[in-house]
Amino acid sequence: MDNNEYDELFENYRDYLKFLTIKLDSFFENQKEYIFCKMGCAKCCKNAEFPFSLIEIQYALYGFSKLPDETKKIIEENLTRVLEEKKKFKGEKFLYTCPYLVNNVCSIYEYRGVICRTFGLINKVTEGNPKVPFCCFEGQNYSNVLDEKTGQLSSKKVKELGLKEEPTGFNVSYEYLTGQTYEEVFEFSFGEKKPMIEWLED
Numbered sequence: 001m002d003n004n005e006y007d008e009l010f011e012n013y014r015d016y017l018k019f020l021t022i023k024l025d026s027f028f029e030n031q032k033e034y035i036f037c038k039m040g041c042a043k044c045c046k047n048a049e050f051p052f053s054l055i056e057i058q059y060a061l062y063g064f065s066k067l068p069d070e071t072k073k074i075i076e077e078n079l080t081r082v083l084e085e086k087k088k089f090k091g092e093k094f095l096y097t098c099p100y101l102v103n104n105v106c107s108i109y110e111y112r113g114v115i116c117r118t119f120g121l122i123n124k125v126t127e128g129n130p131k132v133p134f135c136c137f138e139g140q141n142y143s144n145v146l147d148e149k150t151g152q153l154s155s156k157k158v159k160e161l162g163l164k165e166e167p168t169g170f171n172v173s174y175e176y177l178t179g180q181t182y183e184e185v186f187e188f189s190f191g192e193k194k195p196m197i198e199w200l201e202d
């Protein structure tokens, strides 16, 4: 594919990504008193499934194609290692470190998937309790208001710290953000969805 063909393929998806970025930036800004993400943390890029749709993996691979050869080589080595682990894996849900993670930094940041863009926020699911990010329990996002005894976020701590916003969950579920509504509004299709590693082993 030449550049024009790529531009055509990704035109509407890029519009969606611009919209998504504005939306998620406003959530992160609203919750900034609880967000402690910093370059080199990247725990959220490890030990997970990473659902990706067809358009997302195509975009990630496009990002990969633009990388310097030495970075590509590291990613290919990462991928080989993950695929070997996957072959030996006997359970139901294979969790792995994303092959695009190089020196604890996303090598395809601009081209990363939708799920990657939501890491660190509280996911307000439609049923049940909002899902606090796992890193809250590892001293990161929202850990400043975590009650260690109950494992819940504490309004008392919010008051004691004089924080302006309550910890708030938003609907940042992968299913919602990659749902039909957005496909219709932005006139593109996400296509099939499956764990990233299953795209990369094809």
Ligand code: SF4
Binding pocket: 044, 045, 050, 098, 099, 100, 101, 102, 105, 106, 107, 108, 109, 112, 113, 116
């Ligand atoms: S694509 Fe980038 S942000 Fe997403 S899981 Fe992989 S390394 Fe992390």
Ligand code: SF4
Binding pocket: 036, 037, 038, 041, 042, 043, 044, 045, 119, 120, 121, 133, 135, 140, 141
């Ligand atoms: S979301 Fe959590 S694990 Fe990921 S970079 Fe931010 S603080 Fe680290």
